[in-house]
Amino acid sequence: MEGTTTPPVRPAAAPRAPAGTAPRPYAVLAVTSLALALVLINGTSINVALPDLSRDFAAPAGLADWFLLAFLLANTASILVFGRISDLVGRRRIYLVGMTAFMVLSLAATVAPDAGTFIAVRALQGVSAATIVANSSALVADAFPEHRLAYGLSLNLTAASVANTVGPTIGGLLVSVAGWEAVFLVNVPFGLAALLLGLRVLPGPRAATGRRERFDARGALLSAAALATLLYGVNRLSTAGPADPVVWAMLGLGVVLWAVFGLLERRLQDPLVDLALVRDKARACAYGAAFFQSFGRAGVTVLVVLQQQIVAGRSAAEAGLTGMVMALAMVVVTPVSGRLTRVLTARTLTALGGGLSVAGTVGLALTPPTAALPATMAWLVLVGAGIGTFVTPNTTAIMRGVAPERRAVANSVRSMLYNSAAALGTSVVLLLVSASGIAGYDVQDSGPRVSAAFTVALLVCAGADALALAFGIARGGPWRVRDGAAG
Structure with missing residues (x-):
């Protein structure tokens, strides 16, 4: 109810299995990992298809950016x-509806008659994918x-991390x-x-026994509008330039909408986001670290495949395979990092992972794009190892200690920050590449301005990784696990 400052009431019920039907952990893990990998592969595999899409739809660089964004x-x-809806009505139901819509929209994308329709379908796909993420x-x-x-989270996040990185490889082969x-x-x-596995494996919601919470429709609209205007402002900057007043109007409006959203959430009894989740310093730092780490990773993923095609003149398949080594490093390191959480705290592991990512991305920036592929791949291994070390302890630090009826919201805040950073990172690096004067993503250009633009963009990604490292350390606490506390 508006006008009260009491903290949100937590309902007694949570969307879990019905009484007597405990979830099967590894079956649930397999289903969620398959669905998450499918969504993320689709989200990143289109990076390699960007030149072909630009040509088929006759789309200039500024419009083609929206195929991704x-x-x-x-x-x-x-x-x-x-x-929030999942916490209220049950995760299984939302998952099944979203997966069905995702498949239908995938078919619709293949018959889109023009760039505008394709972009609209991609936007609806993003909405359906949100139910899974x-x-x-x-x-x-x-x-x-x-x-x-x-x-358990380390295995799930391994699937997510690998899907994010291997997407361009799969996309390159398919294209x-x-x-x-x-x-x-x-x-x-x-x-x-x-979908079929989800019908069989995922537990349904148990019957509610406490007060039924209300859905915060105004908060949902405000948060969506704030994110949309901010990201639109960033993208418009790449096409219209900093002199365009619409750019700053959109960015300013986004900030205002976020401020209004925050004030509204503090006044509601049933807010979209429980602000208590970010009042804890360690969790707030984990959220900040997730944001900047995602910014850097998304930027590197886009830049590597474009650089290999545009500057080095390699094929889509070769460009995608270049990033495969990063995925392989993540496959090896992520489960190891999950096991290391028994002896090393999130502070230690995120600091180590952030340091490896910084070193690998700086190395990529300073390596000529026309260099032999093993040189580029060696730095990508370092980046992948850093991501694999970082993600599991940071996500566990966010999810540990959250009440069951707030887990989807806690994860949604993490995913929202992660995806916001991915969209922002993608926009910023594409802005830097576009500013070089390149005619489009479907042409080859190894000129000094274009090469320099890729170098600067990679260094910006390294800076984001450095901020993730700083947030990982700022969470405080010990460096080693003491008395069973994971930090």
């Missing part, structure tokens, strides 16, 4: 909304006991063999498998 923006703007870690946290939570349409058609059989 429409999905990210809509996904990010929807995550908080679906996280918002629920993934929360479903795992529901299914795994506290002492196994870090390990080279069957055209960009294959990037979307492949979603249908795997999406159907994820």
Whole structure:
């Protein structure tokens, strides 16, 4: 109820399995990992298809950016909304509806008649994907006991991290063999498998026994509008330049909308986001670290595949395979990091992971794009190892100690920050590349201005990784686990 300053009341019920049907942890993990990997692969595989899409739709660079950003923006703007809805009506129901919509929209993307329609379909895909992203870690946290939570999350996040990075590789192979349409058609059989497994494995909600909470519709609209205007302002900066008053109007409006959203949430009994989640210093630092680490990772993922095609003149398949080593490093390191949480705190592991990412990204920036591929791949291994070391302890620090009825919201805040940073990172690095004067992403240009633009963009990503490192250390606490506390 508005006008009160009492903290949000927590309902007695949570969207978990019905009485007597405990979730099967590894079955739930398998389903959520498959669905999350499918969504994230689709989100990043289109990076490699960007030159082909630009050519087929006759889209200049500024318009083609929205082939990537429409999905990210809509996904990010929807995550908080679906996280809250999932806490209220049940994670399983939201997951199944979202997966069905994602498959249908994948088919629609292949028959889009023009760039505008394609962008609209991508935006709707982003909304459907939000139902899966918002629920993934929360479903795992529901299914795994506290002492196994870090390990369960590490496996789920391994799938997510690998999907994010291997997407360009898969996209490159599909585009080279069957055209960009294959990037979307492949979603249908795997999406159907994820849907059928979800019907069989995911637990339904248990009957509510406490006060029924209200959905904060005004907060949902404000948060979505704030994210949309901010990200639109950033993208418009790349096409219209800093002299355009609309750019600063959008950025300013986004900040104002966020301020209004924060004030509204403090006054509501049933807010969209429980602000108590970010009042804890350690969790707030973990959220900040997640934001900047995602900024750097998204930027590197986009830059590497574009640089290899535009500057080095390599094929889409070669560009995608270049990033594969980063994914392999993450596959190896992420589960190891999950096990290390037994002896090393989140502070230690995020600091180590952040340091590795900084070193690897700086190395990429200083390596000529025309250098032999092993030199580039060596730095990508370092970046992948840093990401793998960082993500599990940081996510566990966010989810640990959150009440079951707030887990989807806690994960949604993390996912919203993660995706906001990914969209922002993608926008910023594309802005820097576009500012070099490049005619489009479907042309080859190894001139000094273009090469310098990629170098500067990679150094910006390294700066974001350094900020993630700083937040990881700022959370405070010990460097080693003491008395079973993971920090």
